[in-house]
Amino acid sequence: MSSSVPAAHLQVRGIHKRFGAFTALDGVSLDVAQGELVCLLGPSGCGKTTLLRCIAGLERQDGGSLHSGARDISSLPPQARDYGILFQSYALFPNLTVAQNIGYGLNNLSRDEQRARVAEMLELVDLAGSEQKYPGQLSGGQQQRVAMARALAPAPSLLLLDEPMSALDARVREHLCGELRQLQQRLDITTLMVTHNQDEAMLMADRIAVMNHGRIEQYASPQELYCQPATPFVAEFVGQGNWLPFERDGQGQACIGGQPVQLSDSRGGMRGRLFCRPEAIGVNPASHADNRFRAQVREITFLGNRCRMSFELAQLPGHALLAELAPEHMPQLAGPEIWVSLPPRSLQVFA
Missing domain, CATH: 2.40.50.100 (RNA polymerase II/Efflux pump adaptor protein, barrel-sandwich hybrid domain)
Structure with a gap:
């Protein structure tokens, strides 16, 4: 990876978040460049999911600011932030078909435009022909692809992934990590992914933010994290x-x-x-x-x-x-x- 990083698409500045007496985020700052895939990596309770939820607008930060390009999104509701999100559980509607799940957020399009967009997304995730199936008829890996297609269908400027592979077995997870990375690069979509799995982060990320106790201990490329850990925690946690x-x-x-x-x-x-x-x-x-x-x-x-x-x-x-x-x-x-x-x-x- 080149040492020069393009202009930031997402800017996180001094984010603080407390839950009662517990400090979940303690002045977190980072930039994510256009088209970059960044992983938030760390143990349970380190603040990575809370940070993702603050960026998504699902949690309100107590301090700090968030910018997407030139837009200040710090106080915007989730629906105004122009992101797609893929949760750990996929959150597919079991009573809706694959096509209906993918088209769920496309109400601003005409019926014909919705059908065309759904077909395009199914082709993109290699599930063409599965339009009329229900989630219960699909494997875990296929459900993950449907959830990814649904997140991408509205053409968001930012993709947020919360432990998207954790429900899959190791072999399927590794295969889909590679596919997701290729898809992300092909679409040039800025992506922020939460994971506690360092192999996942190493395989997919341009840069990794290693978090501990609500702070970022090091933010660097996978190679730099492994070869030049900045703190004892990073040295012990990575590899x-x-x-x-x-x-x-x-x-x-x-x-x-x-x-x-x-x-x-x-x-x-x-x-x-x-x-x-x-x-x-x-x-x-x-x-x-x-x-x-x-x-x-x-x-x-x-x-x-x-x-x-x-x-x-x-x-x-x-x-x-x-x-x-x-x-x-x-x-x-x-x-x-x-x-x-x-x-x-x-x-x-x-x-």
Whole structure:
């Protein structure tokens, strides 16, 4: 993805929302560019759905402003905000046909225009010929497509998705994530999606806003979030990781369990934590490798296309760490004692 971001289509500025004594949103700000797909990612209770509902007008923020293009939509009712929304439950009417569900929000069109628009939407989501079926006759994936067609039928300027894949099994979810992303790009429709599933966010998003306790901890591309997490929470929430305590000796040299280590990151005080992804750890490296440690293998788990090894460094007994390696490298793990390396470029310093 290019580092330059087009002009914002949606501007969120300093949004606050409280429910009694509970602060759901604490001054949240972000921009979503025209045609961009942004994911709000975080654990339950972090404020992501509340933010989506404030943008939709389904909740009224206590402070802050919302702009869609040049329009201030902060106080507009939901029907005046020009968005389409897809809920977790799909919210299809069971007593209406597929065609009637999709055409539900098209009352401003003539009957012929409605039929043409419904046919266009069904073609778009690959459900042509299903006009007269009822939701109960469709699979979960097909119902999700109908709900998507209904959200897109009025040609909204903004699409809001609230956990749209959570009711589907993993295989169908992954397939539909890809389809939805292609559809969103083809229509060039600005999209904001709530999810707690980081794989979903990584697969679909141009940028991800990682939320925690009503705030955005980091707003960046999937690659930047994974490779350069800005906070310990982001590092722990996105992907797997290892934490290693370090302290500096009298000369300022960083040490793990008394053994000096080379760091490419110069930040940090006299002590702190080093963060490292499991796949960055070298197993039985060359003798001249940087930051080489003797280690004890605790457990090896076969995961199909990769193996996960739990181990501990001789300098940090009882401190479990993880490494990931390809199955063909398993013969390197002939005994319980091995060598590992922690490449300097893979070690990120947190105070």
